[in-house]
Amino acid sequence: MSGPADTVPSEPVVPAHLWQPIEVAGRELANRLAVAPMSRVSTTGDGVPTEQMRDYYATFAAGGFGLVITEGIYPIGPGAQGYADQPALVTDAQVAGWRAVVDAVHQAGGLIIAQLMHAGALSQFLTATVGPSVHTPRGQKLAEYGGSGPYPTPSALTQDQIDQIVAGFAASAALAAAAGFDGVEVHAANGYLLDQFLTDYTNTRTDAYGGNPAARALLAAQVLTAVRASTGGRLIVGLRLSQAKVNDSRHRWRDEHEATAVLTTVAAAAPDYLHLAGEGRPWTQSGQAADGTALGPLARAITGVPVIVNGGLHDPALAEEVLHTGQADLVSIGRGALADPHWPTKIRTGGPTREYTDDMITPSASVQNTMDFLRRTDPPTRQAP
Numbered sequence: 001m002s003g004p005a006d007t008v009p010s011e012p013v014v015p016a017h018l019w020q021p022i023e024v025a026g027r028e029l030a031n032r033l034a035v036a037p038m039s040r041v042s043t044t045g046d047g048v049p050t051e052q053m054r055d056y057y058a059t060f061a062a063g064g065f066g067l068v069i070t071e072g073i074y075p076i077g078p079g080a081q082g083y084a085d086q087p088a089l090v091t092d093a094q095v096a097g098w099r100a101v102v103d104a105v106h107q108a109g110g111l112i113i114a115q116l117m118h119a120g121a122l123s124q125f126l127t128a129t130v131g132p133s134v135h136t137p138r139g140q141k142l143a144e145y146g147g148s149g150p151y152p153t154p155s156a157l158t159q160d161q162i163d164q165i166v167a168g169f170a171a172s173a174a175l176a177a178a179a180g181f182d183g184v185e186v187h188a189a190n191g192y193l194l195d196q197f198l199t200d201y202t203n204t205r206t207d208a209y210g211g212n213p214a215a216r217a218l219l220a221a222q223v224l225t226a227v228r229a230s231t232g233g234r235l236i237v238g239l240r241l242s243q244a245k246v247n248d249s250r251h252r253w254r255d256e257h258e259a260t261a262v263l264t265t266v267a268a269a270a271p272d273y274l275h276l277a278g279e280g281r282p283w284t285q286s287g288q289a290a291d292g293t294a295l296g297p298l299a300r301a302i303t304g305v306p307v308i309v310n311g312g313l314h315d316p317a318l319a320e321e322v323l324h325t326g327q328a329d330l331v332s333i334g335r336g337a338l339a340d341p342h343w344p345t346k347i348r349t350g351g352p353t354r355e356y357t358d359d360m361i362t363p364s365a366s367v368q369n370t371m372d373f374l375r376r377t378d379p380p381t382r383q384a385p
Contacts, residue, residue, distance in 0.1 A: 017323035018316065019348060021066075022330065024306050025236040025272035027182060029111060029330075032323055033344050034067035035060045036277070036310050036334035037115045037185070037240070039083065041145055047074070047088030049097035054104045060337060061110025064344030068110050069275075069332065070101075072117030072187055077168025078161055079130040079154075082119030082192070084146045089114065089172040089179070098179040106180075113183040113236060114176040116169055116227075120193025121154035121202070122247065129154040130161065131196050132203040132210070139247035151247075162209070162219065165193070169223045170230035173237075183236025184227055188220040188266075189277050191245025198241075198262060199251065213253075213261035224269035238308075239271040243295075244279030244286060255291040259298055267303040274299050275332065278311025283322060286311045296327035308332050314339075314356070316347050335360070 019031050042053055060068050074080040074088045081088070088094050098114070105112040121131035124147030131137075131154035141147025157165070173184045188194035196202040197219045203210050209218055220239065228237050241262070243252045253259045266274075276295055278286030287295050287309060299307045309328040313319040314336020322328050336343050339356035346353045 282312030
């Protein structure tokens with residue numbers, strides 16, 4: 001059992017919203033709680049998920065999360081890989097590795113979605129990168145993801161390369177289906193390639209992909225359409241968006257007009273859900289455009305699909321409030337899940353949860369931290385829906 005220093009008492013939360021089931025694209029989730037995608041860079045360099053990764057993901061499902069969203073998986077296509085030990089969906093071996101992860105999550109009672117991510121100009125791994133325009137990214141590479149020094153200046157993608165990237169997302173989505181995933185989430189957030197197209201200062205193109213917010217969102221919509229076509233309606237297809245980036249935590253959409261243009265463009269591609277992320281900030285701070293427009297309700301109204309929000313929602317009272325007030329339909333939890341993979345079961349029963357500490361976010365250590373925690377903790381009993 002974990003010692004007193006590892007736990008903090010939690011008060012039972014009235015299960016008015018957190019524990020209600022919800023249907024997404026015809027699939028029923030047991031509750032409104034998802035594990036947020038978190039890059040763990042824990043393969044051995046071949047992009048193949050390991051047995052440790054299998055156990056890591058299955059633990060969240062066993063702990064009561066209705067939905068597990070994987071870390072960013074790099075797809076087929078030029079310049080996609082972000083990290084040296086990042087998992088992929090490119091080869092048969094990688095498909096087989098993910099199939100073992102998916103089977104373990106299903107056996108533990110959860111659903112699992114593969115997040116497909118093209119790093120673009122924010123690759124920590126590649127020395128020659130691509131982006132929408134020739135603009136050096138802000139900030140420095142991230143040491144915890146194997147990077148160091150400034151980002152290289154990317155080359156601007158040609159139309160042929162863009163077509164290859166769209167086709168690559170679609171091909172890797174088909175591989176996700178072959179691995180047994182329940183869905184695919186297209187990563188258009190946090191400063192990576194599709195978000196680079198969405199952002200005014202990284203996208204200064206004058207073709208169909210630039211010049212205004214709707215045009216900058218076009219590539220994300222095209223990827224969604226291609227992914228849906230390649231999976232033939234067999235998978236849930238979602239989209240993750242954010243304002244802030246890993247290298248620019250202060251960025252915001254200017255106003256309701258910009259947010260509406262982006263959301264309307266991607267809604268036309270018919271995602272099954274939308275995932276709005278706060279980059280290291282509570283949703284109460286990150287869930288508004290620069291003019292104060294509340295993004296969750298706006299996204300729900302424009303898209304008409306379930307909206308997941310992320311940011312500081314390991315506070316169960318805040319998570320319940322977000323759902324109760326109509327800001328979202330589901331919440332995704334990152335740091336709280338890393339600290340305690342059994343968070344849902346413990347919160348629901350009023351049990352003690354493990355307190356988050358800063359070392360847990362370090363990708364190279366977090367998977368091992370989770371495994372060590374499990375060895376010192378009684379197995380959870382998953383709560384029935």
